[in-house]
Every structure is written in C-alpha cells, then in structure tokens.
Amino acid sequence: MWGARSEILHLTAEHVFLVFVAISIAVAIGVPVGILMTRRPRIGKPILAFANVIQTIPSLALFGFLIPIPYIGGIGTSTAVIALLLYSLLPIIRNTFTGISGVEPAVREAARGMGMTDSQILWQVEIPLSLGVVFAGIRVATVIAVGVATIAAAIGAGGLGMFIFRGTSMLDYRVILAGAIPAALIALAADFGMSALEKHFMRERRS
Amino acid sequence: MHRMVSVKVQLEFRNVQYAVSSGRKLVNGISFQILQGEMLVLLGRSGSGKTTLLKLVNRLLEPTAGEVLVSGRNTHSWDPIQLRRHIGYVIQEVGLFPHFNVARNIGLVPSLEAWPPQKISARIQEMLRLVGLDPDIYGRRYPHELSGGQRQRVGVARALAADPPVLLLDEPFGALDPITRAELQREFRELHRRLGKTMIFVTHDIREAFLLGTRIGLMQEGRLVAIVTPDEFLTLDHDEARAFAGCLQ
Numbered sequence: 267m268w269g270a271r272s273e274i275l276h277l278t279a280e281h282v283f284l285v286f287v288a289i290s291i292a293v294a295i296g297v298p299v300g301i302l303m304t305r306r307p308r309i310g311k312p313i314l315a316f317a318n319v320i321q322t323i324p325s326l327a328l329f330g331f332l333i334p335i336p337y338i339g340g341i342g343t344s345t346a347v348i349a350l351l352l353y354s355l356l357p358i359i360r361n362t363f364t365g366i367s368g369v370e371p372a373v374r375e376a377a378r379g380m381g382m383t384d385s386q387i388l389w390q391v392e393i394p395l396s397l398g399v400v401f402a403g404i405r406v407a408t409v410i411a412v413g414v415a416t417i418a419a420a421i422g423a424g425g426l427g428m429f430i431f432r433g434t435s436m437l438d439y440r441v442i443l444a445g446a447i448p449a450a451l452i453a454l455a456a457d458f459g460m461s462a463l464e465k466h467f468m469r470e471r472r473s
Numbered sequence: 474m475h476r477m478v479s480v481k482v483q484l485e486f487r488n489v490q491y492a493v494s495s496g497r498k499l500v501n502g503i504s505f506q507i508l509q510g511e512m513l514v515l516l517g518r519s520g521s522g523k524t525t526l527l528k529l530v531n532r533l534l535e536p537t538a539g540e541v542l543v544s545g546r547n548t549h550s551w552d553p554i555q556l557r558r559h560i561g562y563v564i565q566e567v568g569l570f571p572h573f574n575v576a577r578n579i580g581l582v583p584s585l586e587a588w589p590p591q592k593i594s595a596r597i598q599e600m601l602r603l604v605g606l607d608p609d610i611y612g613r614r615y616p617h618e619l620s621g622g623q624r625q626r627v628g629v630a631r632a633l634a635a636d637p638p639v640l641l642l643d644e645p646f647g648a649l650d651p652i653t654r655a656e657l658q659r660e661f662r663e664l665h666r667r668l669g670k671t672m673i674f675v676t677h678d679i680r681e682a683f684l685l686g687t688r689i690g691l692m693q694e695g696r697l698v699a700i701v702t703p704d705e706f707l708t709l710d711h712d713e714a715r716a717f718a719g720c721l722q
Contacts, residue, residue: 376568379531379641380582380631381557394572 270444274429278448281425284343284418285411285452288350293404296355300362300400301388310363317356325414328352329421346415346423353414354407361403365396398468405460412453416445482545483509483639483671484530489539491525499525500695503539507688509638510669513700514682516717517692523675526692527641530673531560543639558582561632561640561670565647567624569616575601575627576612582635600630605660622653629661633668640672646681658684679717691717 303310323331329349332339338348369392377387419427429445484507492498500522507513515523528534529541532553541548548556569578577584579600580593588596601608604626616624625645632640646654646661662685665672676682682689683703690700693713701709707718 370566370568370571372564372566372568373570374568375533376562376564376628377570379533379557379562379564379568380585381554381559382581382585383554386585391570395570 274444274448277424277426277428277445278452280423281412281415281427281449282452284346284350284415284423284425285408285456288347288411288415289354289404289408291347292351292354292358292407295351296358296403296407297362297400299355300359301366301393303359303363304366304392314356314360314363317359320352321356325349325353325417326420329417333421341422343418343423345421346418346425350411350415350418354411357403357406357410358400359403361406362396362400365399365403366392368399369395394467398464401460401464401467405457405464408456408460409453412449412456416449480508480510482506483511483543484673485542486526486529487540487542489526489529489536489541491522491529491534492537498695500529503697505690505697505700507671507673509671511687512665512672512674512685513688513690514674514676514686515690515692516676516679516682517713518677521692522695523677523692524643525695526697527643527673527675530639530641531557531562558586558635559637559639561635561637563625563628563632563640563642563645565644567616567628569624569627569631571616573615574612575606575614575616575619576608578616578627579631579634581631586635596634600634603633603664604630606630620653621649622657625649625657629664633670638671640670642672642674644675644677647676647678661685679720683721 299313303313320328329346332345332349333341339345373391373395374387377391382390415425416427416430418425419431426445426449430442430449433439433441433443433445486503486505489500489503490498491500503526505513515526517523525534529536530543530548532548532551535549543551543556543560551559569575570581573581576594576597579597583593583596597612598608601611606623606626611619611623611627616627619627628645632642646657649657658681665685674681674685683706686703688700688702689706691698691706691709691711691714698711698713699706699709706714709715709718
C-alpha cells in the first residue's frame with residue numbers, strides 16, 4: 267500500500283513537471299508571438315492557421331509523429347514536453363492576440379496622443395489591460411495539457427498515464443483511477459488557481 | 474524678428490493636404506495661423522475633415538503635402554513623442570486608462586517626463602482642483618467609478634498636467650447630457666481665459682462654437698471655407714455658414 271502511495275505521488279510530480287515545463291515554454295513563445303501578430307497583422311493569419319492545424323492532430327498521433335524526428339524527437343520526456351508545448355500554443359497565442367487587439371481604441375489613441383512610445387503603450391497599457399484574457403488562454407492550455415499529458419506515458423515520458431495504460435491492459439479500473447483521479451484533481455486545481463488570477467486581472471480592467 | 478508683434482504665432486498650417494492611399498483627400502489646401510492664447514473652434518459636419526486636421530497637429534497623421542508648424546517648427550522636424558508631450562490631447566471617448574486611478578491618469582505625462590514624484594503629486598492635486606474635483610475624494614477613484622462629466626474633467630486635467638502650450642480637443646463634450654455639457658462648456662471657457670493656452674476645439678455644435686471660440690474655422694468637404702470671429706460668422710456669404718447659423722434660431 268505504501269509503495270502504491272509513493273508511486274502515485276511520484277507519477278503525479280512527474281505529470282505536473284511535464285505540464286509545467288511545457289506551459290512555461292508555451293507562454294514564453296506564445297505571448298510574444300501573439301503580441302507580434304498585433305503589430306504585423308499580415309503574419310497573423312498563417313501563424314493562427316499553423317497553430318490550428320497542430321490542434322487538430324489527434325494527440326496520440328502527434329506523440330507518434332514526433333518520435334522519429336531527429337533532435338527534438340525520440341523516446342522520453344523532451345518529446346512529450348514538445349508535444350504538449352505544441353498543443354498549448356494555440357490558446358495562448360490566440361488569447362494574447364485577442365486580448366491586445368481588444369484594448370479599447372480610444373485608450374490606445376489617447377496613449378499615442380499623449381506621447382507614449384510604442385513600448386510604453388505595450389507595457390503600461392496593452393499588456394496590463396489584456397492580462398485577464400491572456401490568463402484565460404493559459405488556463406485553457408494548462409487544463410488541456412494536464413489531460414493530454416496522460417498520453418506521454420505511451421512514449422516513455424512517465425506521468426499519471428502510466429497508471430491508466432497499465433490499468434487498461436490489466437483491465438483493472440482501480441489502477442486506471444489511480445491515474446485518472448489525480449490527473450483530474452491537477453486539472454481542477456490548475457483551473458481554479460488560474461481563474462482566480464484571471465478574475466483578479468479582469469477586475470482591474472473594468473471601464 | 475517681429476519686435477512690434479507682441480503675440481506670437483503658435484500654430485500654422487501652410488497649404489496642407491492629407492490624402493489616404495486611395496488618393497482621396499480628407500483635407501486639402503488648408504492654410505491658417507493661430508496666435509498664442511487663441512481658441513480656434515473647427516466647425517463642420519461629420520466627415521468634413523475636422524478630426525483629420527486636428528491629428529495633423531500632433532502627428533497622429535502626417536500631411537501628404539504642405540507643412541504644419543508648431544511653436545515655429547515644422548512638425549516633421551519634431552520628435553513625434555516630444556511633440557505630443559508638448560500638446561495636450563482630449564478626445565470625446567476620453568480614453569482614460571481603466572487600470573489607472575484618477576491621480577495616476579492625470580500624472581501620466583509628468584511621470585513619462587520623469588518629474589520628481591513630489592512635483593507630480595502636487596501637480597495632480599492642482600489639476601484636480603482646477604477642473605473642480607476634490608483631490609481627496611477623486612484621486613483614488615478609478616475611471617469606472619466616475620460619471621461621464623467627471624471623466625471628461627479628468628481628461629482635461631490629464632491633458633493639462635504637463636503644462637503644454639497647445640491643447641487639442643476633439644468633441645470633448647459631445648457624449649455628455651445637455652446639462653452637464655453646458656456646465657462643462659462654461660467652466661472650460663473660464664479655464665481657457667485663465668490659462669491663456671492655445672487651443673483647437675473640434676465640434677459640430679454651432680452653439681458650442683459661439684460660446685467658446687475666439688475664432689471659428691468652418692470646414693466643408695476637407696476645405697477650410699472660412700476662418701472668422703463669431704460676429705463675422707453670422708454675416709458670411711456662404712451656404713454652409715448660413716446652414717449652421719440657421720441652427721442658432
């Protein structure tokens with residue numbers, strides 16, 4: 267019993283780690299890309315289309331596709347992180363773009379008219395005013411990633427999917443639940459925590 | 474240069490044109506001068522080019538021909554950021570930053586200009602009193618906690634905060650109810666007299682133009698058809714002028 271408990275904790279930690287690393291990288295890439303798209307509308311459409319296509323690839327297939335690719339692929343954690351990262355990009359990019367584009371034109375015009383530079387407008391006006399929407403995107407990406415990360419076990423990256431795959435092959439629903447319940451709890455916790463942050467930022471932007 | 478002329482030209486348009494990429498000219502052949510301390514009211518129908526003309530002053534738009542001079546210098550030779558901080562700007566939608574409280578909104582340009590914090594907070598208090606708002610009550614409020622009239626007062630205070638010699642106002646009272654509008658118009662006229670700033674005020678309301686303007690510039694289809702004192706306006710031999718004057722009865 268003690269062994270099972272420590273295995274659950276260990277795999278939960280692995281699972282959280284996978285999601286955390288993937289989401290962190292996805293934020294580091296997706297937010298700047300979303301901002302860039304508001305500055306260069308012409309590149310916006312192809313980028314969104316690319317992110318959309320990735321989102322439509324079935325997750326198991328995406329993990330499979332990545333295995334034979336040199337450098338980024340192979341068996342193990344880094345491949346899983348890359349797959350999760352690709353999945354997380356769309357909601358983050360899209361919400362960053364929508365959030366920044368959604369800043370009231372009058373506010374932006376006043377900012378320009380008063381002599382704020384482009385970077386001052388970005389950092390002092392556009393980013394603070396779109397944080398709520400950006401966080402909503404990160405929240406959606408995180409919840410999806412927690413679910414998709416269960417498949418990482420199929421390519422040897424560990425995580426709570428180990429229990430689910432094992433339970434499925436053993437036809438033992440208790441083992442499946444040992445993976446599924448913690449995964450659901452992680453998703454709920456992430457959703458709850460992020461939506462609290464989101465509300466905090468939304469409250470600030472009321473106008 | 475002109476020792477005998479005691480009042481200097483603050484703003485000048487020389488044969489200014491602004492065309493969009495399709496070639497359509499939004500304003501064309503605009504030439505006029507505004508002396509320091511004047512309030513020029515640009516009057517015209519929607520789409521007559523008033524707002525376009527205003528934005529050519531602070532380089533939110535750049536003329537496609539001709540030149541605009543602010544404080545004697547072509548706007549082209551100004552750094553646009555410096556130019557805009559030298560010119561107050563008030564728009565109808567106010568455009569207060571919803572995530573800044575009133576004090577921080579008003580202190581925006583002074584803080585961009587890196588004034589010392591104490592000077593900024595003293596200035597915020599002064600500006601709030603100037604526009605008739607109690608600094609202790611309103612300084613910490615957020616824009617959504619204000620009425621439309623109070624928001625526009627804050628908008629004017631924000632535009633004046635860095636003490637710019639020129640103020641551009643684009644239908645600042647257009648969205649207010651008639652009573653609040655009349656109140657703000659009267660106070661604003663006083664403010665202009667007291668501060669002696671050079672102002673361009675855009676409106677389509679001839680009553681407002683008569684109440685506030687030291688001169689009225691009448692715009693029609695991108696052209697400045699007349700630039701006259703309010704008294705002269707009533708005697709203008711021009712259809713558009715008569716159409717507007719007709720609204721006075």
